[in-house]
Structure formats: structure tokens, C-alpha cells
Amino acid sequence: MAVKVPLWHHYLQAIRSREVSRVQDFQRAEDVLLTLLEHVHTLDPRFLVDYSHHLEAFQFALRSSEDPLDMQVLLRVDSSALLIEEQGASEPGDGPVLCRLGIPRGATGLEPWMMEDVFSASSEGSTRCCGYIMPSKVLRVLRDLLVAAIVYCKHHGLIAPGLLSAATLKEEQLHLSLLVSSGWRKIRFNIVPALRRKCDVPGLHEAWLTPGFPEGTLKRMVGHGVDLVPASAQHWRACTGYLLTQLLGELGALRGHRLDSLSILDRVNHEHWRDGGREPGLTFNHLKTVLLWACALFPAPEDWTELQGAVYRVLVVLLCCLASRTLPHFLHAERDLLQGGDLDLGAVYQHAESFARQPEAALRIHATHLGRSPPPRVGHGVKALLQLPASDPAYWATAYFDVLLDKFQVFTIQDEDRVAAMQSIFRKTRSLGSMDT
Structure with missing residues (x-):
């Protein structure tokens, strides 16, 4: 007589039966997006393609929900050469500290980020800072590059017709939305410009000296730092989404x-x-x-x-x-x-x-x-x-x-x-x- 599988395990088996197809759907959609972003980089080398998304497929397979996925486009700039001016949250608990990305006076090697399309000169008379990299301007440039890349990739057959459209791109948001078809599934990506900042993450030290996670978790993660992403037209904020996804991956080892x-x-x-x-x-x-x-x-x-x-x-x-x-x-x-x-x-x-x-x-x-x-x-x-x-x-x-x-x-x-x-x-x-x- 067949062994009766408990209801909880029946439910889990049904979820697991979909994981392979979900991973394949994600990878097909990601390939389309990476093709697009590679041409964006060709058009404007200030924007880099981030290939470190192996954990995103694993995370997508765990989900049943179809909420949008973030895809970061890294800025080609050394964060240590910038003046990162923290503004602080308006009230305790309001969220991550806001900051501005300043260009030091007399800086060399930052000329691409002092162009008018992404930069605003300082009106504050600062002796240290000549102006700021503006999230709103970066998003506008990235949007135009994505539209141009979509047109190019479709015209040259790099992306099949119907896989994606520029109609969902919105300038006024803090990200750029793209809907990518993958088989019968459509996956929405939020394209987010990001600056990778090598710095300490205090919360990581407080949380990861615990026995609930694999040994060496803290050591493996501190090197990544945090990503700064748009928070408003003028300000950036710290984003720990990548770190949390890494932590989820660490749990998979247990x-x-x-x-x-x-x-x-x-x-x-x-x-x-x-x-x-x-x-x-x-x-x-x-x-x-x-x-x-x-x-x-x-x-x-x-x-x-x-x-x-x-x-x-x-x-x-x-x-x-x-x-x-x-x-x-x-x-x-x-x-x-x-x-x-x-x-x-x-x-x-x-x-x-x-x-x-x-x-x-x-x-x-x-x-x-x-x-x-x-x-x-x-x-x-x-x-x-x-x-x-x-x-x-x-x-x-x-x-x-x-x-x-x-x-x-x-x-x-x-x-x-x-x-x-x-x-x-x-x-x-x-x-x-x-x-x-």
C-alpha cells in the first residue's frame, strides 16, 4: 500500500515541482535584460552591467508571488573618491540615512560624472565640493539609454519581437520598470542605478555574531558593503537588499x-x-x-x-x-x-x-x-x-x-x-x- 504523504509535505512537493520552470523563466528573462544592459554600457561606459545575480534565480524559485524584481545598474565611479554627505533621517526610524554624492574640488578621474546630464554645480559656496551627482538626472540618462538599446537590439535581432517594451519606463519614479516576457510568464524588473560603497554595516555585526547562521557568514559578507540607490531627485540612500539575499542563500546551506x-x-x-x-x-x-x-x-x-x-x-x-x-x-x-x-x-x-x-x-x-x-x-x-x-x-x-x-x-x-x-x-x-x- 502506498505511503500516505502528510498534507504539509504534499503542499511543499507542489511548490517544489514548479521551481525548475521558475528558474528557467528567470534565466531567460535575465538573458534578455543583460543583452539590453550590455548595449547600454556600449552606448555609455559610465553604466556597468552587474553579473552577480546568481542568487536572484534561487530567490525567484522560492517565490510564488510575482512582485517586481530589482536589477541594479552599477555606476562606474570609485565611491572612495566622492564626498558622501549624509543628511540624516527626519525622525528616528524614518528609514536609511539619506546622502548626497559630491564631487571634490580639483578631483581628477571624475570628469565623466561632472557632465551636465548627471551633475549639478553646487550653489552653496563649499570649499570642498563643486557639485553633486543627481539621482533624477542619472535616471533620465539611463531611461534614454534603455530606449535606444531596445530599438538597437530589436533592429539587429538581438531581442525577439514582443519580449519587452519601453512603454513602462517612467522618469518620475525612483527606478525604471521593464516587463520582460519569458515563455508564458511576464517578469517585471525595476532597473535601479546603484553606487557600490565599500563600508562597514553596523547592523551586520550586531546580527551575525549569532549561532543561527553558518560559521563565517559575517566574514563572507562584510566585503560587499552597501549599495547607494536613488531616494529622491537629489538624495541617495543605502540599500541592503543584496546583503539580505546573501543571508537567505546562507540559510540554504543548512x-x-x-x-x-x-x-x-x-x-x-x-x-x-x-x-x-x-x-x-x-x-x-x-x-x-x-x-x-x-x-x-x-x-x-x-x-x-x-x-x-x-x-x-x-x-x-x-x-x-x-x-x-x-x-x-x-x-x-x-x-x-x-x-x-x-x-x-x-x-x-x-x-x-x-x-x-x-x-x-x-x-x-x-x-x-x-x-x-x-x-x-x-x-x-x-x-x-x-x-x-x-x-x-x-x-x-x-x-x-x-x-x-x-x-x-x-x-x-x-x-x-x-x-x-x-x-x-x-x-x-x-x-x-x-x-x-
């Missing part, structure tokens, strides 16, 4: 279901919480950040050996963030990734809690999976418990999340110290009237 848990939640989010992507909601990047926090909070390998338990470790962190309406950036914890968008956090929380209480309905892929659902894992009174870290950051700890796992009946750890720590936190929270006993 045994267990860390990445599988991300794939499952992204599929549920896309299909059920966002109605197949037709409704606004959480993005893959939101869920990726939640996974990174979960890996830091649950560093023990045994936390990730069982699929259902692995999903719930990410899910309890997500629920806590939604209940407290705060998702800290992983490398800049003062930044809240849930603010500044059009998210209906109350509705998203209801979706996530309903899934946590009774996940079986969302895991049924076809009629053969129909059957009676088990009773809910926990009652509706868990939200007050989930909000505790917002009032006391001390609760943002493994023991607190172990309490949540126990509430959802998925705490199976036998380690006596962890059980004792979990029970201690539980005793502190029993006075909450909304907790189920």
Missing part, C-alpha cells in the same frame, strides 16, 4: 526546513491572503525578513527538522509583528517595514491568525486533499499575548516565542533549559485575561 517554510508561507500569502496577487498585502521581502528574525530567535538545528514546526516558527514571529504593527528591518532594527505602505494590517493579521489556528484548508491543493479539518489549535484570545514585545522588548526572545509555539501545540523541544525558560515567561504572562489556559 539542513532543515528554513527555506521551505518561507516558500509555504509565500504561497499561502499569494494564493489565499492576497487572492492570487490581486489584492495588496505582504510581499516576499516582508516574509524573508520574518524568516531571518526567526532563524536568529530559533538558532537550534532541531527547531527546523520538522516541516510543520518550521513553518510555525516563522508564523509566530509574523503574527507578533502584525499584532504589534512593527516589523523591524533585519540590519537596521530602528526601521519598521510595515509603515509607509498601504497595508491593511488588521486584515493581514486576521488572515495569518486564521491560518495559524487551522492551516489545513489553505494547504489543500486539489480535491484529493479534501477531508475533515482538525479543530482549531488555539482560540481567538491570543492577540494580547502577541502584542507583548511592543510594550516590553525583553519579550523579543526565544523563550517568549516558545510560549507561542506551545499555544499552537507545536512546541516539541526537549531541552530542559529551554523548557524552563519558556515556563518562566509563561508564568509572567498568565495574568493576561485574554490568554487561553
Whole structure:
């Protein structure tokens, strides 16, 4: 008799069955885009082609969502030769520090970046700086180059008709959008000019001296630095997207279901919480950040050996963030990734809690999976418990999340110290009237 595959693994198998085709779709689309950008470089050597996107295909295969992908176009300029003037955020937690890219007076070798199409002379009478590289001007030049490259590549048969169009390019945005056809799938890329800056990343040191990631992770990553991308017409900001994708790749080197848990939640989010992507909601990047926090909070390998338990470790962190309406950036914890968008956090929380209480309905892929659902894992009174870290950051700890796992009946750890720590936190929270006993 055939062995019955548990529902969670059925769902994971369905997701994995699509990974090869998704990688192939990405690579075909990327080839079209790289062909285009290579001609952009030929037209204007100030713009470089970044070939270091091997992790993007891996990340695209994990996703079910079709949110746009960033493709950086590097600026051919030595960041150490520039005056990087930090402006600061207007309020704590507003986001990455803004900066301007200044050209020092008397600088040599920076003449291509002092041309009028990308440069504005300083009107401040500075003795050090003669002017600035302007993001708005760089984007305008890059847009014109992309249009010219599309025309050239189509005329010379380098890109097949219908694969992409310049109609989606918009000057007023902080990126340039291109829709690339790949088989039956269309992939939207956000083309972003970027300056690679070799510098220290304080959040990386704070986060990666933890046992939740492979040994040597910090050493492998500090050399990359950060990328500066447009933040406004005049200002640039630090972007850590590449570093976070690297961290995701590092997790793939570990045994267990860390990445599988991300794939499952992204599929549920896309299909059920966002109605197949037709409704606004959480993005893959939101869920990726939640996974990174979960890996830091649950560093023990045994936390990730069982699929259902692995999903719930990410899910309890997500629920806590939604209940407290705060998702800290992983490398800049003062930044809240849930603010500044059009998210209906109350509705998203209801979706996530309903899934946590009774996940079986969302895991049924076809009629053969129909059957009676088990009773809910926990009652509706868990939200007050989930909000505790917002009032006391001390609760943002493994023991607190172990309490949540126990509430959802998925705490199976036998380690006596962890059980004792979990029970201690539980005793502190029993006075909450909304907790189920």
C-alpha cells in the first residue's frame, strides 16, 4: 500500500515541482535584460552591467508571488573618491540615512560624472565640493539609454519581437520598470542605478555574531558593503537588499526546513491572503525578513527538522509583528517595514491568525486533499499575548516565542533549559485575561 504523504509535505512537493520552470523563466528573462544592459554600457561606459545575480534565480524559485524584481545598474565611479554627505533621517526610524554624492574640488578621474546630464554645480559656496551627482538626472540618462538599446537590439535581432517594451519606463519614479516576457510568464524588473560603497554595516555585526547562521557568514559578507540607490531627485540612500539575499542563500546551506517554510508561507500569502496577487498585502521581502528574525530567535538545528514546526516558527514571529504593527528591518532594527505602505494590517493579521489556528484548508491543493479539518489549535484570545514585545522588548526572545509555539501545540523541544525558560515567561504572562489556559 502506498505511503500516505502528510498534507504539509504534499503542499511543499507542489511548490517544489514548479521551481525548475521558475528558474528557467528567470534565466531567460535575465538573458534578455543583460543583452539590453550590455548595449547600454556600449552606448555609455559610465553604466556597468552587474553579473552577480546568481542568487536572484534561487530567490525567484522560492517565490510564488510575482512582485517586481530589482536589477541594479552599477555606476562606474570609485565611491572612495566622492564626498558622501549624509543628511540624516527626519525622525528616528524614518528609514536609511539619506546622502548626497559630491564631487571634490580639483578631483581628477571624475570628469565623466561632472557632465551636465548627471551633475549639478553646487550653489552653496563649499570649499570642498563643486557639485553633486543627481539621482533624477542619472535616471533620465539611463531611461534614454534603455530606449535606444531596445530599438538597437530589436533592429539587429538581438531581442525577439514582443519580449519587452519601453512603454513602462517612467522618469518620475525612483527606478525604471521593464516587463520582460519569458515563455508564458511576464517578469517585471525595476532597473535601479546603484553606487557600490565599500563600508562597514553596523547592523551586520550586531546580527551575525549569532549561532543561527553558518560559521563565517559575517566574514563572507562584510566585503560587499552597501549599495547607494536613488531616494529622491537629489538624495541617495543605502540599500541592503543584496546583503539580505546573501543571508537567505546562507540559510540554504543548512539542513532543515528554513527555506521551505518561507516558500509555504509565500504561497499561502499569494494564493489565499492576497487572492492570487490581486489584492495588496505582504510581499516576499516582508516574509524573508520574518524568516531571518526567526532563524536568529530559533538558532537550534532541531527547531527546523520538522516541516510543520518550521513553518510555525516563522508564523509566530509574523503574527507578533502584525499584532504589534512593527516589523523591524533585519540590519537596521530602528526601521519598521510595515509603515509607509498601504497595508491593511488588521486584515493581514486576521488572515495569518486564521491560518495559524487551522492551516489545513489553505494547504489543500486539489480535491484529493479534501477531508475533515482538525479543530482549531488555539482560540481567538491570543492577540494580547502577541502584542507583548511592543510594550516590553525583553519579550523579543526565544523563550517568549516558545510560549507561542506551545499555544499552537507545536512546541516539541526537549531541552530542559529551554523548557524552563519558556515556563518562566509563561508564568509572567498568565495574568493576561485574554490568554487561553
